[in-house]
Amino acid sequence: MLTHLAAFTGAAVLVALAPGPSTVVILRASLRSRRAGTLTAVGNELGVLLWGVAAAAGLSALLVASRVAYDGLRIVGAVVLVVFGVRALRAVRRSAVPSGVPSGVPSGVPDGAEAGEGGWRSVRRGVVTNLANPKAGVFAVSFLPQFVPASVGTGVPLAAFLLLLAVWWTVIDLAWYLTVVTLAGAARRVLGRPAVRRRLDQASGIVLVGLGARLAAETR
Template identity: 55%
Template sequence: MTVFDTLLLFALASLLVSMAPGPTTVVIIRQSIDAGRPAGIATVLGNETGWLAWCLAAAFGLSALLLASRLAYDVLRVAGAAVLIWFGVQALLRARRSIRRDASDGTGGTGGTSATPRRRSRWRCYRMGLLTNLANPKAGVFALSFLPQFVPDGAPVLPTLLLLAAASTLIDLAWYLGVVVAVCQVRRLFQRPAVRRRVEYLSGVVLVALGVRLAVGD
């Protein structure tokens, strides 16, 4: 297999990895629906910072510590689960507050689109994307096992791993920016109070479930 074939295979594999749904996808979609394109983009940038950090850790061998130390892995795993569960609970609480607000307004959540879009700090969105990615130790273990497979024979290992880390991050960035654009195209539909409340409930339940799964997983 030539170097070009290896890099092409790496690009395809990276894209398929990016397309696999997970906590990151849920958070990015919810932020895009809730606060618009700038919030979604900020969340994506935070996620990519986290993924690049894991890839660099893998390139320098730091992620191997997660494999070598069960305690370190478990501590990070439980902390990550707590982060995901906290994000999920916040979404569920927002949905519950929305029901109470609609009841007090007498609309019952059947009105048109929200007249006042939610404003959200881009830094807060960036931080949420970053924490969602860094909170998952499986991302570090995956990066450690994924990147070295695509180092061509005879190539300098560290420079090649750094190049693959950057390429993987750019591919992931392109995919999630596409997701943000697609979601924002139909955002008006999701701004209906009843629909937005269902999205909050669904994202909250999914994040809590993923957090619990991470907490009790192997």
């Protein structure tokens, strides 16, 4: 069992390092404030845990077996990513410097307003980003069972072991994203400058819209 857990840990670390929509959303939140980034990461991991619990209960298998369920969640996920992307692009317009305003002084909604948004909103953003991705559900139901030893099912219930893997996967994923939040916080002095911030918002918006479009267009 320890051998399987060690193998699972290595695989989960590699999965966490792979960039995706969650990385973009958490990074952008981290540039507003460390609190926003941390809460968004926590929300994302709640989504990971829910997918893991669903896999342990066999619910994620519906996404594999049902084309309708998968496509429905895929379209919802695509809409969510596009909405987040459009919001990022709108933030670029709001922070644009109008003529007559000294360089370096942003207009529109200041960073402080976004940084002070409610904690629940940040958590919700992370949860929605993760749960709206059907690939996460399919991945959970196909990834976790690979690391179940043959002995499980006799002394230890299968569902209990899958739940253990799901919790450990969540912990590993959270550790990585908290590292991302910390690194973004350390670079905020540079990345938080109005001109740089606008470019990052623009880039993240384009990436999210692109990911949403790709998710909407893909076929199984």
